[in-house]
Amino acid sequence: MTTTPVSALIDPQHPRFTYGADYNPEQWGPEVWREDVRLMREAGVNLVAINIFGWAQLEPLPGQYDFSRLDAVLELLHENGISVNLGTGTASPPPWLAAEHPETLPVMVDGTVRYPGGRQAFCPSSPVFRERSLALVERVAERYGSHPAVKLWHVSNEIGCHNALCYCDVSAAAFRRWLEARHGTLDALNAAWGTAFWSQHYASWEHIQTPRLTVSTGNPGQAVDFSRFSSDELLGQYRAEAEVIRRHSSIPVTTNFMVAAHIRNQDYWQWAGDMDLIANDHYLDHRLADPLTELAFAADTTRGLAGGAPWLLMEQATSAVNWQPHNIAKEPGQLLRDTMMHVARGADGVSFFQWRASVQGSERFHSAMLPHAGTESKLWRESVELGATLDRLQPVAGSRVVASVALVFGWEPWWITDLDSHPSTEVRYLEQVHRAYAALRSHGVTVDIVRPGADLSAYALVVVPALHSVADAVADGFARYTAAGGHLVVTFFSGITDGDDRVRTGGYPGALRDVLGISTEEFFPLHAGESVDLDDGSSATIWTELLHPRGAEVLASYLDGPLPGVAAVTRHRHGDGTAWYLATNLDASSLARHLGRALGEAGVERPLPDAHPDxxxxxxxxxxxxxxxxxxxxxxxxxxxxxxxxxxxxxxxxxxxxxxxxxxxxxxxxxxxxxxxxxxxxxxxxxxxxxxx
Missing domain, CATH: 2.60.40.1180 (Golgi alpha-mannosidase II)
Incomplete structure (x- = not known):
């Protein structure tokens, strides 16, 4: 778990917020560097990330290194009191790697190859990429491991953003090795994957491939294991680079996570313990109906990954990004508000992509602290103002967020719940998680995001949205928490399968029947656009189920639809605690109302109960x-x-x-x-x- 306080990065004796940006001096000449440093000081910048995409500049041809420009930039920053978050430079390989070793290129699920010209054009399992990237890290760490400007090591960049899943033959061989280590025997693998179905039984490890496109639906066990493997392969690259760095440097090491609605391929609960501090990149996603609630959820999740400790916002945008269909600019004052939403939820450092707006390349219309318009601009003035504000917030640095409500979330459940061949394609995991989070936020309570299996004893209320696959140990944890006096809310499509995604028989929701005091015999999904009414005034969509109370109190039942009179919302005393079950996709206001009742019974209040609801x-x-x-x-x-x-x-x-x-x-x-x-x-x-x- 994290060991390095973000606020102590620059000066351990005087905790403060870090403030800065990605700095890409390779795009400019030395005369611009000097102007950049002068303006950084004016804006209050104290930490910049450099050498993020520096491989081609440092090693333009195999084995030919040139550190002269990076040397000069580091010295210039140090002379001006600006600290450095130093990248290893491995985020994207130089063109010569693919030219000399085309087998390093990634292969997509349809079997097609992706080529250089963008970024991250490499197979995460490639031994050639691993060897050449670590050779670069060795030279960088050896040269700068004790440089006084360097306060943080930045391994790669947004690892797996584009190439998390590679289906090439090299990946297939690595996948087989991973499977043998995980399952031990072919009998165990066949049992975990259920290969008795559709004549998929494996009699040799060599017959197993990556799950490329098939003529029908694929094997869900294979798909989930491939996602686990792919996350582990990328984590292996991080670990390998970090190991090289630590041979030459005692400076903290991390990488930038991507806790965001459109990134799902890394299981960051498995990654967090390898970080000396937790860092995240986050950009407002205007493709979503409620971008600000997603921002809040991402920030709370990042704090969860940090174990409640303060964390570093390594990237955000001063205004518009360049990669959405409609790249919406931020209104006056929005930069401060959005940043404070991260800080309120535990960020002790704030950085942007990037410092100076690029004039070439695919991100030339991405906003920056210093925009194309220069210093006579709203963005520049707001960047300077934000630096001054963070300076005034110095007393906050190192403090922790107070929360008494937890929401259970995981990346592996995301992979499993969104597989095909489920009762309804409209049940999407992250959508259900976001809906529950938004309902809690509407009551003004602060929420901790915790992993399945986490210790829940510190919380008055725990909400479990759409946790389809529940291992025995996780189910036991929910039961113990509730029996000890906790308040548990579970939503539909939870507890259906075990840790291998094997359906639990005897009635749904399988592992959670006893704690919820119910049993469901059949699902009754609704047609797209169809809704049902409940006798408490609620309405619902997507999902209903033939539920039988087994000790639970019925709080609401269906008035119409396929199951009139059947229970839709229940409440059950279990030991000294209470467990609610929401068996349908309630409308937003009704979901908030039922969660509000659970909050009230759990004794949870807003930090300032008498404050205006807005x-x-x-x-x-x-x-x-x-x-x-x-x-x-x-x-x-x-x-x-x-x-x-x-x-x-x-x-x-x-x-x-x-x-x-x-x-x-x-x-x-x-x-x-x-x-x-x-x-x-x-x-x-x-x-x-x-x-x-």
């Missing part, structure tokens, strides 16, 4: 005090009556006027602050303590 409040606590991040999510200015110092405005008062879309960060006066800071992820916290925010 004020979202998130609390961080630490040795330096108690801090409330207050966001105005409504359309009118609102006043908050609370004595404290607003670190954003730099003023102290008893009332605070917050504009629509605005944010205040209130440092409470000592007599209002709790002298015993409460942090999330603390299993020793008592039930009473975790309920009282």
């Amino acid at each position: 004020l979202e409040v998130i609390e961080r606590r630490g040795e330096t005090g108690r801090f409330l991040f207050v966001f105005n999510t409504g359309g009118a200015s609102l006043t908050l009556d609370l004595t404290g110092r607003d670190l954003v405005a730099g003023t102290a008062d008893t009332t605070h006027l917050i504009a629509p879309g605005g944010v205040a960060v209130l440092q409470l006066r000592p007599e209002l602050a709790d002298s015993a800071p409460s942090t999330s992820h603390d299993p020793s916290t008592s039930h009473e303590r975790r309920v009282a925010l």
Whole structure:
């Protein structure tokens, strides 16, 4: 787990927020470098990431290295007091690698090859890529391992963003080795994959291939194992580079995760323990109906990966990106608000892609701290203002977010739930997770994101959305948590299969029948666009099921649809706790209403219960005090009556006027602050303590 405080990266004696960007001096000449450094100082930049895509500059031909320009840039940054997050340069191979070793190129699920010209054009299992990339890392780490400017090592970049799944023959051989290590014997593999179906029994390891496109639906066990393997292969590349670095340097090592709605191929719960600190890249996704809620979810998930500790936002955009169908620019003030949403949820460092906007290449219309328009621009002024704001937020650095509600989420469940041949293609895992998260957020409560199997004892309420595959140990954890007095909410299509995605017989939801006090004999999915009404005023879509209470209280039943009179929402006492089951896809307001009832029975309140509902409040606590991040999510200015110092405005008062879309960060006066800071992820916290925010 993480060991390096983000706020101590630059100066361990004086914790502070890091602030900066990806810096790509290879795109410019030395005269621009000097101007860049002067402007970085003006903007308050104290950490830049360099050499992210430097391989072709450092090794233009095999074995021919040139570090002169990187040497000069590092010295210039150091002379001006700007620290460096140094990339290994392996994010994309140079053109000569594919020219000399075409077998390193990645192959897609349809068997076609992808070529150089973009980025990440390599097979993650390629021994040639591994050898050549590590040779570069060796030279870089040896040369800069103790350079005084370097404060963080950045392995590769957004590992697996484009090439996470490679289906080539090299990958197939690596997949077979991985399978043998995981399953041990062919008998165990055949049992895990259910190969008795459709004559798929394997009698030799050599017969197993990667799951390329088939003429029918494929084997789900093979598909899930291939996703596990692919995540592990990329993690293996990280580990190999980190091992080389650590031979030459004691500086912390990490890479930038991509906790976002469109990235699902890395199981970051498996990766987190290898990081010296957790870093994430996040960009507002305007393809989604609610980009800000997805931002909040991603930030809370990143904090979960950090075990509740502060983390680093390694990339975001000052304004528009370049890779969405409609690249929407940020409105005035939005840069500050979006950044504070990350900081409120635990980020102790903020960086952008990138420092100076490129004038060539595929990302030339991606926004930057220093845009094409130069310093006479909204983006530049807001970047400078943000640097000053983070400086005023210095007391917040190192504090932790307070939460008493957990939502269970995992990448492996995402892979499994979204496989084909399920009862309804409209049941999409991340959509269900986002819906549950949005409903909780609508009540103003802060949510920790935890992995399946996590210790839940610190939480007053735990929500489990669409957890289709549930291993025995995970199911036992839910039962123990509830029996000990916890409050559990489970939504439909959960608990259906075991850890090998094998259907549990005897009635759905399999592993969770006892704790929920129900049994379902058959699913009744709805047609696209079809809805049903419930007798409590709710409506629902996508899913119904023939459910029988087995001790559970019925809270709502269907009025129409295929199952009139059948229970749709139940509540069950299990030991000293309570478990709810939502057997259908409730409309958003009804989902929020039912989760609100569960929150109330669990004793969970907003951090400021009397505040206006349009004020979202998130609390961080630490040795330096108690801090409330207050966001105005409504359309009118609102006043908050609370004595404290607003670190954003730099003023102290008893009332605070917050504009629509605005944010205040209130440092409470000592007599209002709790002298015993409460942090999330603390299993020793008592039930009473975790309920009282």
